[in-house]
Amino acid sequence: MxxxxxxxxxxxxxxxxxxxxxxxxxxxxxxxxxxxxxxxxxxxxxxxxxxxxxxxxxxxxxxxxxxxxxxxxxxxxxxxxxxxxxxxxxxxxxxxxxxxxxxxxxxxxxxxxxxxxxxxxxxxxxxxxxxxxxxxxxxxxxxxxxxxxxxxxxxxxxxxxxxxxxxxxxxxxxxxxxxxxxxxxxxxxxxxxxxxxxTRRKLKEMPWGKDNFLNRFLLRPLIKRSLPRLWRKKAAPQYLQIFSLVAGLAAIGLATFGYAIAAIGLLFFGSVAQLARTTMLQFDGTAMGRDWTAMGLDLIVAASVAILMLQASDAVTLLPNLVIFALLLAHLLLLRGVSANCRFALIRPDLRLVLLVLLVAAIFGPISYGIYAAALYAGMTLVLDRYPAKKPTISKDRRGG
Incomplete structure (x- = not known):
């Protein structure tokens, strides 16, 4: 032993x-x-x-x-x-x-x-x-x-x-x-x-992998700066977990009363808190199995957006909106199976990026426009990822022919 x-x-x-x-x-x-x-x-x-x-x-x-x-x-x-x-x-x-x-x-x-x-x-x-x-x-x-x-x-x-x-x-x-x-x-x-x-050296060496532009240039640098302060509180991961779930549940209530901007804003910040929690646990070496908090937050986001979409739809637009919403969810699920090192990782949408698109749409118009834009964006990313890369050709002169 x-x-x-x-x-x-x-x-x-x-x-x-x-x-x-x-x-x-x-x-x-x-x-x-x-x-x-x-x-x-x-x-x-x-x-x-x-x-x-x-x-x-x-x-x-x-x-x-x-x-x-x-x-x-x-x-x-x-x-x-x-x-x-x-x-x-x-x-x-x-x-x-x-x-x-x-x-x-x-x-x-x-x-x-x-x-x-x-x-x-x-x-x-x-x-x-x-x-x-x-x-x-x-x-x-x-x-x-x-x-x-x-x-x-x-x-x-x-x-x-x-x-x-x-x-x-x-x-x-x-x-x-x-x-x-x-x-x-x-x-x-x-x-x-x-x-x-x-600590500073380890933060500098922290492997982020390839990520989309929102996480890479804004959210992860902010989280990286916040980690030393979060580590001072031993229960910080639990606080972040509670905040993300409470924010999601509050967003459902706000969505029910039609406050689209406030609901999507809460969902966005709750998702950022979940990202910070996951980063802390990964950096600390804590073994993580299936993250039930992340799965629960995904369901809460889907429910909140569905409520807002139903409120923004009428008898004519309800069915098309439901179809586009289902396509958006399918695209996001398919994108989760794409390798993190894909060619278009910098523009690949995730939950936070989709929520940001919906937030902009809610500020300037109906949320259904944001759902259309997010579904189109996610679909184009899937198509680009599956488009075969152009292989370099060798000219006859270089081949010696």
Whole structure:
């Protein structure tokens, strides 16, 4: 069994408490380390903390309620009690976050590894092993070697003791190159300042994929700017979820009384809130199954627009309007099956873009005009996506003919 050892022995440079409890994203740095350990395949979690902290105890209680095996220790002698000789230890030092490549390496078959970097001035914060290498705070070690730590003094730092044990056992070393370090192979967070720098770097690297112009140039940049503030509220995803559903239900009421502009505006902002919630969960690494909130909001939008269309129709236009509305829904469903990397992704309509078209139509005229325009727009996008790309031809001169 793989056992994760995560250190909370060092305080941040500002003296506010353990580095691992620094706020980061929707939780703490410790949350990211736990997620990394889970991806490595660790089934048991032991937190190394010389002093008791309420936040750590609360985190351990939460993990136990979710079915995880989690404990904390204060000294090397306590550590030996939680690991058997058959276990394999993965140690993460204070403030250390490995990237996906190192996580994948640690997630393979258990092997002893000491992660190091060649000595250079920019790596002064890492502990030196010898004249040539420094330790990156990541260690994979057989638990049977903990026997050598039973008699060490309690005031010794467990991480340094593990390092000495690994070096004396001549464990293989995985040397991380300067290029990989520059690409973020190992992040070392020591203060609120470095935590903020890490957050900004991750936001900059956030993969958006191809998206339409509304999301790409307006909504996603605004969400990206808002994420650091949203992360300060742990319940922000729940608040966004509630807002999107309440806005949708309120829109149905407004549509029933004929307030088209207000109803569509609420639906638009509710959809933006849902997009922000989805982005937060994806960035935090939260596993998402089927998003029932998004599906519910889609149904609410369809119901609200249908009510507004019925109110804008008379006996003559009702049937044509229903047909066009059905075509619009069919087009949107078909567009969801189109790859995100399609050639015309920049103009591909989604729920928010369609609502914006309907909002403009409601401001300047009957909403039925907006439904016609949105259906035509979505249909043209489908046609363009299925139109075969023109293959480059090779002239006779270039072929040598």
């Amino acid at each position: 793989k056992l994760a050892l995560i250190s909370l022995a060092k305080d941040d440079l500002d003296g506010q408490g353990p580095i691992a409890l620094l706020p980061l994203f929707a939780g703490t740095l410790l949350d990211l380390q736990i997620q990394a350990a889970q991806r490595i395949g660790c089934e048991k979690f032991v937190f190394l903390c010389p002093a008791t902290h309420g936040a750590l105890l609360q985190k351990i209680d939460e993990m136990k309620q979710l079915g995880f095996d989690a404990e904390y220790v204060r000294s090397p002698s306590d550590l030996v009690q939680y690991a058997s000789e058959q276990d394999h230890i993965v140690y993460l030092a204070d403030g250390i976050i490995p990237n996906d490549e190192i996580i994948g390496q640690l997630g393979a078959a258990p092997q002893e590894l000491l992660f190091t970097v060649l000595h250079a001035e920019e790596y002064q914060e890492f502990e030196r092993i010898d004249l040539n290498q420094r330790w990156l705070g990541i260690l994979s070690l057989n638990a049977s070697r903990l026997v050598a730590m039973i008699d060490i003094p309690d005031e010794w730092e467990i991480g340094s003791a593990l390092l000495r044990t690994a070096v004396q056992a001549d464990c293989p070393r995985a040397i991380i190159s300067d290029r990989r370090m520059g690409a973020g192979a190992v992040s070392h967070i020591q203060s609120a300042l470095s935590a903020g720098q890490y």
